[in-house]
Amino acid sequence: PQSFDFNHHSHRRFNPLTHSWVLCSPHRTQRPWQGNLTKRPSYDPDCYLCPTNTRANGAHLQNPDYNHTFVFENDFPAVQQNQPVLVLAGDSQDTNPLLQVESVRGQCHVICFSPQHDKTLADMTESEIVPVIDAWISTYKAMEKQDHINHVQIFENKGAIMGCSNPHPHGQVWSTEDIPQETAVELENMAKYRQRYKRCMLCDYVKTETDADRKAKADGSALLSSMENGVNKACSSSLHSVPLAGSDPTPPTTPTSNTFPSTAMKSRVTPDGSRIVCENASFICLVPFWATWPFETMVLSRAHLARLSDMTEFQKQDLANILRRITCRYDNLFRCSFPYSMGVHQSPTNENASHQELSHLHLHFYPPLLRSATVKKFLVGFELLGQSQRDLTPEQAAKRLTDCSEIHYKSGV
């Protein structure tokens, strides 16, 4: 049998300095780049993803004449199903802890969101977005059945600035043998939180943010009515210095162990203002308290759902609703097709019961723009070597997004 070859087979390597893994896909040959197709007709005869066109892999595969979504295996996958097994050490005696490597098998899919080349989630209707969610769910379920798959990462890169290699509306799904770094770390921290507080971190976070939002609105109307009553500015602004989470906290139950990381210097005061951008019965969309990207948002399920496939029909409609509304607000912010990387965090597909229990369905949006359609935030020097850094506060970013309309600037309404 063929033996494992580090120059051809996917594997991941361990960084002992940062305690994190990096996936290495040496077989991934020159992928085609169509990110600079700038004309956006509704059908582009040169696009590899439009219905009926021929794909990029040289095998003369033709796309079907699809109506809603279209799922196929990536022609240039970062992980592959059929690769030899990596021979592992039986004992740890003769291995170097600084040279740790693991084989990573997997499968990569592409999901076209719409047959129309010129659409994006931001200008699709909610009933057009539902089939996208259905495609995410069916791909996850198909991968769940595969023995060698333990995790399914659904994501979208939108815009050439975010490395998207083709403007046709599409996302990707990378299903892997390993639990990728980010998910593994989130699960670890959620486990420590649950151990200490006996509750789900993200259930608590939803409550924290809805409380802060209520408080901000109450302060806002108190401010408004006090101004209506002719109370002067100096007085009303003191309303704003009332500590938010300090006076109205989600009181943690008495710590039972100190495994959940906390710092010596916790603040009694937290910034004023709401971080919620939009919400409905099933989901809230907010700029997290700890956002890194200028207009980063997170979509959280109000209910403790482990995965997309646990949603009811009603919740699925609500997710489509939130996705349309946040992507529309993004486009309206700088009146451009707003670039981002977006993805779903949900339960791994492995059989680890604690993973199922811990997972709380959420999506992250990481958009790079800072000040305009062309000025982005660079996460470079200090950020790479020291610490992530942002300029405007998350509350300021939430306010900007809250002020945007949910009617698309191009819709001509």
Next chain:
Amino acid sequence: PQSFDFNHHSHRRFNPLTHSWVLCSPHRTQRPWQGNLTKRPSYDPDCYLCPTNTRANGAHLQNPDYNHTFVFENDFPAVQQNQPVLVLAGDSQDTNPLLQVESVRGQCHVICFSPQHDKTLADMTESEIVPVIDAWISTYKAMEKQDHINHVQIFENKGAIMGCSNPHPHGQVWSTEDIPQETAVELENMAKYRQRYKRCMLCDYVKTETDADRKAKADGSALLSSMENGVNKACSSSLHSVPLAGSDPTPPTTPTSNTFPSTAMKSRVTPDGSRIVCENASFICLVPFWATWPFETMVLSRAHLARLSDMTEFQKQDLANILRRITCRYDNLFRCSFPYSMGVHQSPTNENASHQELSHLHLHFYPPLLRSATVKKFLVGFELLGQSQRDLTPEQAAKRLTDCSEIHYKSGV
């Protein structure tokens, strides 16, 4: 006294999902952007950093007519010295663990590397680079004396693609009250390693890589002499399948505790080939086994030095030598002024004795280019949501860099 204002004062916030901090600098007003100055005369009257020119802060400060380096306080600092103290909770009872925030005071400096607008480290001589290292050391020492400073991050963003806002050769120094995320994590992992193996992780790593390099060279010359002896290809290639670190490891001493993270599936085999790009008596420069960026490198001191200021004169010359050689190789790789973020990791300036003991001087280079002067690697979708990903192997990247000349392509030699 003025009270702490989240809309104006630097602070950091804790991300409980990823267990990491983000620095927030809301006061950082519109910094000027000169990243797109493309003409590169040796003196540019419009440049804020050239000798004798007026700076960008509106205070009509004039640069001196400097000859080597020039250090000044950043006109648009991300952290500031004079800001009010953030009132902290005495007990942890009424604080929300999901809304953790800390005040961050600090100071930001800019270091011009040369009076000549059109130079970079890659085309400076070693004796021109020594004053840059001296400026790093004197800035570190000045900050070391400040009570409110615990860490000094020296870095350079090179190229507009890396967010560098001015092409004049310069770097930055951000000195902060906190130990930034990356350094804190490195120190934590180095502490666990030391506890388990009773040795310094990076001293061990230097030995691991020099051993692997020796082995690769021996294999290479064995291969060469066997070919000279007419032995056929099939036979010689089996030489290459001899496991490197498996057969010639740095044997870890018997584990005394399991605090150093290790995985169940360690590999007995590791990739063939050297990862060392260039070296001298005091430093080695290599593509780390776990590199994320395509042509990422790390410069490690052979001796266990805690900080730049611990170097002898000889070691300082050697660091200048390595910096010139690696930046020159970078420029030669795609025959362009090679962009990167680069920075120094050394001991924090706080009085923590264990930090001093653990720290092992090293520099990281994070360059974004992948295939040419214009095709970069995007660390987006899967990378942000799942795990870092790379295409070519670190050994292949090292080989490409090793094949580059150390004479600059523009030097006309």
